Amino acid sequence: MLQLKNVDCGYGVFQAVHNLSFSVEQGQIFALLGPNGAGKSSTIMSIAGHVKLFAGSLHFDGQDISSLLARERVRKGIAVAPEGRRLFPDLTIEENLTVGGYSQSKVKEAVNRDMVFSLFPRLTERLRQPAGTLSGGEQQMLAIGRAMMAEPRLLMIDEVSLGLMPKMVDVCYNAIRHLKSQGVTILLVEQNTKRALDVADQVCVLESGNAVWQGSADEAKKDPDLIEAFLGMTKESAA
């Protein structure tokens, strides 16, 4: 569904990602892992069209999307719940969702809103609450919900569990599993390696802007060098 071929991307003259290639298959969960500053966010933001592609190409459903504007990529079916959630803090839950569904008809917007509320019932209790006053977990639900309002076929979520209580992390990962069961392809960025390996099908580990390991999540769990060198977990906790 999504192919990155020899992607270089970055900011101004600074290159954050070097010669990165990977493929995400339809219906899979693909996890981008690695330490702080490895280039994970830059990668997904370049797929979304918010970070400049210096070289290489991005294909989605067989079409080269490398030169499309961010909003055109949303229309193709790519949505992102970015790092730091980037909600509109003064707008309510309802209004943030409306912004996410701007590309949809009114009828579809209503259907998608109901889908988001069944995914995260907690949001329905706080419809008119400004996003800036929500807890971290509620903000992450809203960020994922807002991305889902565009009815994406590829949902990218940056730092799923960062700063969340374990219970909220469970809510978000249950939603991710549910979306996968509905046929949504998911590309996630995660610092919590164990959580990511529990749901992912495929994994790419980045370090200093380079891919240092790629393979299945099952292989990643069994690879002691990978786990200790790049992912900072003990073998026991990965099992």
Ligand SMILES: Nc1ncnc2c1ncn2[C@@H]1O[C@H](COP(=O)(O)OP(=O)(O)OP(=O)(O)O)[C@@H](O)[C@H]1O
């Ligand atoms: N807006 C920006 N302008 C310039 N450099 C940036 C910008 N955003 C990120 N970088 C740099 O790009 C590199 C990769 O950052 P990126 O945020 O993609 O890493 P990451 O793996 O997502 O890390 P983290 O988990 O800390 O967010 C870092 O060296 C970072 O300082």
